[in-house]
Amino acid sequence: MSIEAAAVFCGSKTGKNPIFNQHAAELGKLLAMLKIKLVYGGGNKGLMGTIADAVLAQGGKVMGVIPKLLIEWEQQHEGLTELAVVSDMHTRKKIMYEMCDAAIVLPGGFGTLDELFEMVTWNQLKIHDKKIYVLNSGGFYNHLILHLKQMEKEGFLYENISERIIICDNPVEVFNKIS
Template sequence: MNVQAIAVFCGSQSGNNPIFTQHTADLGKLLAMLKIKLVYGGGKKGLMGAIADAVLLHGGEVMGVIPKILTEWEQQHEGLTELAVVPDMHTRKKMMYEMSDAAIILPGGFGTMDELFEMLTWNQLKIHDKKIYLLNSAGYYNSLVQFLKKSEKEGFLYEPVEERIMVCDTPVEIFNKLQ
């Protein structure tokens, strides 16, 4: 798989466990080292800010895509390689996914879940065939994975969960699966 750009969806907060920020920084360093462009939500706070800062610190490229309303609240990261201001959240998600070769989901809240499930749905409907990786830092997504497997077992999914999403415990594991 020739990966030149990866969309990373994650929280605008850092969460309570320091491993979330550590894994985010590690992922950013790996992206920069492998010369894979980061495409993300353009924010400066939480894990969003941490991933952008780590990629930039290690000489990588960062493309932020942020809805206009968030720039009005001064939430955008000012030091990015590129920043696109879009009209709304839906446009942001669509643009991020069109600009990337795969997606990585880090810990996050409602927005991150929305992004994950929209991408999974697009994948199921064959709107795209990009790989989706779930970074399960400190078991953050264990309950979600259990729920998805329950949905599969109960006959609500068209394919096994593993065909739609790859669950990884560390950033290095994601990059081993990318190769």
């Protein structure tokens, strides 16, 4: 299956480790090079803003999906190819899932984890079969990966975690696995 659009879930903050922002910029450049449209949360701050700006700087296409509630908080990006303003967070996630062929998860907070786990759950329930990539920049997700493996070891998962989530340590690894 060819990937024409990728949903990227990430923080509206940049975090403390400079590698997070660096990887977001590198991934944006690579997505544009592959002519993969970025579908993301529509903000201009944090890793969200970094990846959108990187795709746009390379002439790529970017669709933002932002709920009315977050327009001021996340400061919607004004320079996007497309921007959908939706009523709530659930609608945002649903549209982002519908508009993408794969999902890539970068470092982020509660919202990013919510999006990751909903995507994985929908994948497990066969609501969709989209590939899910986790960009483990600077080992950000090491503890989560260990916990997922513990869930698998203790018999709470229906298959190996590697069947649902593709872990990558850098943007080039995502690029190599997605192209």
